[in-house]
Amino acid sequence: MKNKGFTTRLVHADRVLNHPQDGAIHSPTSNSVLFEYQDVNELVDVFQGKKLGHVYSRSSSSSNTALQNMLADMEGGIGAVTFSTGMAAISSTLFALLKQGDHIVVSQYLFGNTRSFITTLEDFGIQVSFVDVTNVNAVANEITSKTRIVFTETIANPATQVADLAAIGKLCAEKNVLFMVDNTMTPSYLFDAKKVYASMTVSSLTKYVAGHGSVLGGVLIDMGLYDWSKYPNIFELYQSGDPAQWGLTQVRKKGLRDMGATLPPESAHQISLGLETLALRMDRCCDNALRLATYLHGHDKVAKVYYPGLSEHPQHYIARELFKGNYGGIFSLDLTDDVDVHQFLNQLNTVITATHLGDTRTLALPVASTIFYECGAQERERMEIGDTMLRFSVGIEDIDDLVSDFEQAFKSVSS
Ligand SMILES: *Cc1c(COP(=O)(O)O)cnc(C)c1O
Numbered sequence: 001m002k003n004k005g006f007t008t009r010l011v012h013a014d015r016v017l018n019h020p021q022d023g024a025i026h027s028p029t030s031n032s033v034l035f036e037y038q039d040v041n042e043l044v045d046v047f048q049g050k051k052l053g054h055v056y057s058r059s060s061s062s063s064n065t066a067l068q069n070m071l072a073d074m075e076g077g078i079g080a081v082t083f084s085t086g087m088a089a090i091s092s093t094l095f096a097l098l099k100q101g102d103h104i105v106v107s108q109y110l111f112g113n114t115r116s117f118i119t120t121l122e123d124f125g126i127q128v129s130f131v132d133v134t135n136v137n138a139v140a141n142e143i144t145s146k147t148r149i150v151f152t153e154t155i156a157n158p159a160t161q162v163a164d165l166a167a168i169g170k171l172c173a174e175k176n177v178l179f180m181v182d183n184t185m186t187p188s189y190l191f192d193a194k195k196v197y198a199s200m201t202v203s204s205l206t207k208y209v210a211g212h213g214s215v216l217g218g219v220l221i222d223m224g225l226y227d228w229s230k231y232p233n234i235f236e237l238y239q240s241g242d243p244a245q246w247g248l249t250q251v252r253k254k255g256l257r258d259m260g261a262t263l264p265p266e267s268a269h270q271i272s273l274g275l276e277t278l279a280l281r282m283d284r285c286c287d288n289a290l291r292l293a294t295y296l297h298g299h300d301k302v303a304k305v306y307y308p309g310l311s312e313h314p315q316h317y318i319a320r321e322l323f324k325g326n327y328g329g330i331f332s333l334d335l336t337d338d339v340d341v342h343q344f345l346n347q348l349n350t351v352i353t354a355t356h357l358g359d360t361r362t363l364a365l366p367v368a369s370t371i372f373y374e375c376g377a378q379e380r381e382r383m384e385i386g387d388t389m390l391r392f393s394v395g396i397e398d399i400d401d402l403v404s405d406f407e408q409a410f411k412s413v414s415s
Contacts, residue, residue: 006074006189007279013073014272018066027066029269033057049249059257063268070272071209071219075188075201078224079248081256082217082268086184086204088261089218091117093202094149096255097178097247099233100125103146105177107133107163109156109383112371114182118151130382134315136167143175148233153182154191154322157357158332158367158391159384160306162315165322169197176230184208184358185330189279190286190323199226200247207358208329210274211281215267220255222248281360281396285329288362288402289394293331295403301339301410306389307331329394330357332367334386339413341366341388347409350401357393362402367391 001009001016014020018027035054037043046053054060068080083089098104098121106118108130122128129142133152143150150172152163165181172179181198183191187208193201203209205217228234228246238249256262263271286309293307308319309327319327335341345353351362355371365371368387372380380387394402 007276010070010074010278011276013070013275014066017069017073020066026269026272027063029063029265030057030061031265032061057265058260058262059252061265061268063265063272064263067263067268067272067275068219070275071205072221074275075221076192076194076223077201077221078244080219080221081248081251082205082219082263083256084218084261084263084267085216086202086206086218087113087117088259089202089204089220090114090182092255092259092261093180093200093220093251094121094151095259096251096253097231097233098126098148101127101146102148102233103127103129103144104149104151105129105131105139105142105147106150107131107152107156109133109153109159109161111153111157111182111184112375115375115379132161133163133168134161136164136171139168140171143171143177147175147177148231149178149180151180151182153185155185155308155319155328155330156383157185157330158306158372158389160308160313160328160330160332161384162308162313162319162322164315164318165196165198172199173197173225176227178226178231185328186323186326187278187282189282190326190328192324193221193223194225196322197225198223204358205271205274207356208282208285209278209358210271211278211358211360212274213356213359213361215270215274217263217267217271220251282326282329284396285358285394286326288396288399289329289331289392290327291399292392292394292402292406296331296333296406299406299410301336301414303334303336305331305333330391331394332389332391334389341390344409344413345390347412348405349408350397350405351392357391359393360396362395362397363393365391 015025020027045051064082072080131138178199180200183201184203201221229243234246290309296302297305351364354363
C-alpha cells in the first residue's frame with residue numbers, strides 16, 4: 001500500500017497491517033485485561049520482549065496495537081504509543097525521557113494545559129526556556145549541553161503563530177537534540193513531520209483524528225530520525241537490540257506502563273473509524289476556514305483576523321510551504337471595540353459556544369476568560385492573546401450556512 005494515496009492507504013490500513021481474523025476489516029476490540037498462555041515459556045518470552053503478544057491491557061491490547069500501526073503508517077514513523085488523552089501522551093513521554101537537571105526549550109505559544117504541565121516539570125528540577133518559535137535564532141540562543149528536547153506545536157492556538165519548523169528541525173539535528181512536534185492542529189494529511197526533521201510527533205487524537213467530539217485519545221510517534229544511542233537518559237535495561245527502538249521502548253515502559261494512562265480498547269476502535277475520513281474532513285475544515293476568515297477579514301465589525309491562510313499573516317509563506325497549501329481549521333478574531341463579544345457569541349446559532357477543537361461542528365470560544373484564564377495577563381500578552389479575542393474551530397458544515405450565521409449575528413448586535 002506504500003505507493004497508494006493517503007486515504008486509500010488509511011481505509012485499508014487496519015485490514016492490511018493488522019490481518020484481523022475471519023476476513024474482518026476491523027481489528028477486534030477485546031475487553032480482557034489479562035491474557036492466558038498455554039505454555040508458560042511463551043508468557044516469559046512475551047514479558048521479556050522476545051516475542052510479540054499481550055500480557056496485561058494497561059500495557060497493550062489488540063485494538064491499541066492496531067491503532068498504533070495505522071497511526072505510525074499514516075505518519076511515516078517507525079512506531080507509535082497510544083495514550084488515554086493528548087495530555088497523557090505529552091506528560092508521560094516527557095516524564096519518561098527527562099531527568100532532573102535537564103534543560104528543554106519550548107514554545108512560548110503553547111496549548112494552555114501543556115504549558116501548565118511544563119511548569120510542573122520545572123518544579124521537578126527540569127530547566128525550561130520558553131521562546132518565540134517563529135524565530136529559529138530564539139531557539140538556537142537557548143540550546144546548551146544540557147538541552148535534551150525542543151518542543152513546539154505546528155500552528156499555535158489561539159493566535160495561530162506558525163513555528164519555523166524546518167529551521168528548528170535542522171538546528172536540532174545539528175545539535176543532537178530531540179525535536180518533538182505537537183501536530184494536533186495539522187495531522188499528517190497536511191504536514192510531513194519527516195520533512196522538518198521531527199524526531200517525534202505527539203498529538204491529541206481527540207481533535208481532528210477522531211474528529212467527532214465523542215472520544216479522547218493521544219499518541220506519540222517516533223519518526224525514526226533520531227539516534228537513541230546518543231541520548232543520555234535511556235535506562236541501561238532498554239539499551240539492547242536496535243537503538244532505533246530504544247526511545248519507544250522507554251516511553252512504553254516508563255511512560256505508558258508505569259504511569260498507566262492507557263487508551264481504552266473501545267476508544268482505540270472509535271479513533272480508528274475517525275481516522276478513515278480524516279482527509280475528507282480536513283479538506284472541508286480548511287476550505288471552510290479559509291472562506292470564513294476571508295469573509296471576516298473584510299467585515300467592518302472585525303478589527304483583526306488571525307489565520308495563516310491570509311497573506312497578511314506574518315508566517316503565511318512558511319505555512320504555505322509546510323502544510324501543503326492548507327492552513328488548518330482554526331482562526332481567531334478581534335471584533336471592533338463597539339461589539340460586545342459575549343452578546344455576539346450568544347447570537348450565533350449554527351456556531352456552537354464550546355471548548356474543544358477539530359470537530360465536525362464549528363465551535364467558538366472567548367479564550368482569555370476561559371482556557372487561557374489560569375496563566376494570567378502577563379503570559380497572555382506574551383502569547384498575543386487579547387482580552388476579547390474569540391477563537392473559532394471551523395467544522396464541516398455547508399459554508400453558506402456558516403457565513404449567514406455570522407451575518408445574522410453581526411446584524412443583531414449592530415441594531
Ligand atoms: C487538545 C490539545 C492537547 C491535549 O489533548 P487532549 O486529548 O485534550 O488531552 C494537546 N495539544 C494540543 C495542541 C491540543 O489542541
